[in-house]
Amino acid sequence: MHNNLGDKLEGTVGERYKIIRNFRYGKDLNVYKAYEVNNDKSRVPYVIKSYKTREAFEIESQALEILKDAPNIMQMIDVYSQQTIIVCECALYDLETFLSHQDYSQRHKEEGDIIKSIVSGLMELQKHNIVHTELAPKNIMYFQEKDGYTERWKLIDFDSACISDKDDVKIVTNYSAPEVIRARENGTEIKANFAMDMFSFGLVLYFLETGQHYWDGESEVAKEEMISTRHLLIDVHDPSACFIIKELLSKTIINRMTLQIFMQSSYYTGESEKKMYRTSLTILGDPILEEPTNIANNEYDSDYIRGMNDVEFRLYQQVGSWNI
Template sequence: MRTGYTLNGRYRIIRSLGEGGMANVYLAHDLILDRDVSVKLLRLDLRDDPGTVRRFQREALAATELVNDNIVQVYDVGEENGMQYLVMEYVEGTDLKAYIKKHFPIAYQEVIQIMEQILSAVKTAHEHNIIHRDLKPQNILIDENRVAKITDFGIAVALSEHSLTQTNTVLGSVHYLSPEQARGGMATKQSDIYSLGIILYELLTGTVPFEGETAVSIALKHFQSEIPSVRDIDPRIPQALENVVLKATSKRPADRYTDVASMADDLATSLSPKRAGELRFTPAENDDGETKVLPASALSAAAVPHAIAKPVGEESAEAATKDATAADDQSTGKKKRKKYRHPRRRKFLIAGGIVFLVILGIFIGVALFRPQMTNVPNVIGDQETTARSALVSAKLKVGTVHKTSSDKVKIHRVARTEPRSGTQLKQNTVVDLWISTGPKRYKLDDYQGDSYASTAAKLEA
């Protein structure tokens, strides 16, 4: 969007503030209320999905109800020419990611003060049943007075279904992704608490707990690997403070804090001398829910019917009969069991083995004949030769190379691809390239002697 453009006849664009995985952000001036605002335009590829647009509008409207000093306030939600936009409070400062990089190491007391502000904001959202789903330092702004403000409550949900297919987006978010989200499960309030624990980890150590070459490799570590100890990086960190990190980032949601208020209360006393001798937090052991095979003896015992009470005389007679036949049963018992029980068990085992082999064959067949998939790499801004190499490395074919004008991409560099970057395709699929020829140029006619109105109309056209 160009500088000077007036969105909806009210918000005049001043300059671009940045481009993210989900939206382009602009500084604008509200002509009616005479104040600077931040305008976010939903990313182009997300605008094409009607379901995403509806979710974006619904969640953005819900975010307007969140009133908290630590939440970036949403002023307006609208659409113009198919562009979905949010008008938000403009915060002068930086995001928490850049703040950590610039000021690390940060004093423990300041870490707690920053986290308390973040927890206050998330608590307000959770009280309105709004889950952020994408909490990370990049979505937390720090103004000139060191006040933390969370943003993107409206956009996070619109992106949630696209994150694992959008490489540029997920690489920023996956470092803070809860194990249940990494598995593809539904995000809950405990998912936000997990992300808050990772943010606290980064405030204390200056780094994230898990790194990897791909988003998938990092996601796997979130639900397979134990979180590294912050005290191994900085032994001065009190055990009580590390315990807040460990409890918030437990693999199972049930082992985490029940709510944000509980985490805030625990964090507030983590530097207290009264907690100096605290033991390291370990999650309670619990059944992991896996199916378990019962031993045959347990099944047999479960199948025995309850004994029926008998009169004393009948009971004595039955006991005498049992005593009389005990020797015979002992000598023939093994043979009887072999004759009647073992063949049936053997049939069950054979049938079970056949079923297992059939299922195994089906899985192998599906694996062999399933098409191999790959993602279109992000080559926007790359030279044509570099882009071709990246596509070949991703096992894709280069199709037609087109020329297109662009005021954003330098000349002789890739302006766009079709299909777009991040799209999942079968291997060896053709991808077309559009190479920038630079800004579009126009040759002016000679308007000398023409009227102002007709000349203005021609220029605007």
């Protein structure tokens, strides 16, 4: 039932909207830019999205209906069930495109607002028991609101979204959690849960910090590193960011940082503690700690802790206190 709209809309949706061009975007290149037929003066652009299957249409339209008015979630404007088409607000660009034009200092100037927007979107999803399953830079887009002044980052693309602990994950991407990739390789089903989105969030933070994808979806070496039992090697220079990303990219789901814990971190809040850590790093010259002793209820192996620098270990102790 793949809707290939070409350059013309039929039926009721065609009476209201006119396609301007194909965005050449989406898994099936099924996303189009359009304007309202009887409102050319405003020239407000919209996105028309058609679907390969009715299931995908129903998943996304229902998710967007549930997430209506959420500030950091793409908003649905119209839905046409018979034609399996939805109309949404139109973004200016995605995070991947935006960061491709930024250097290190520019990325870090913008990252605070970007991260807070992503967290806001994830909070809405978790509040409604929804797992995105495709969180990635290309699915984080920058929108201008109808007032022409307000602009914000929002999460998009919910046609593979799942209900946590109920629905099986439907898709594997280069931002999927290792348990999802392993399940696909083993030919088994796996229920969606919030921890999967948190792993993807860790990879998004890695992309924000480095400007590079951890896994391009093709490199077998990088994939094996992601799904093996070894710890990921994180090439991030900011020690607090490095620690947080390591926690989010835990191979063990039970040890993976939750959204609630992330929101308590100084990396997220931007409190003076973060500045203090960075100052101490300069003074200490980024020493590598020997394996600490007498850590209560340590759930990490010695190699993980031995690899921490002084700043990361202080953050590790901080996270431990939050879990008590």
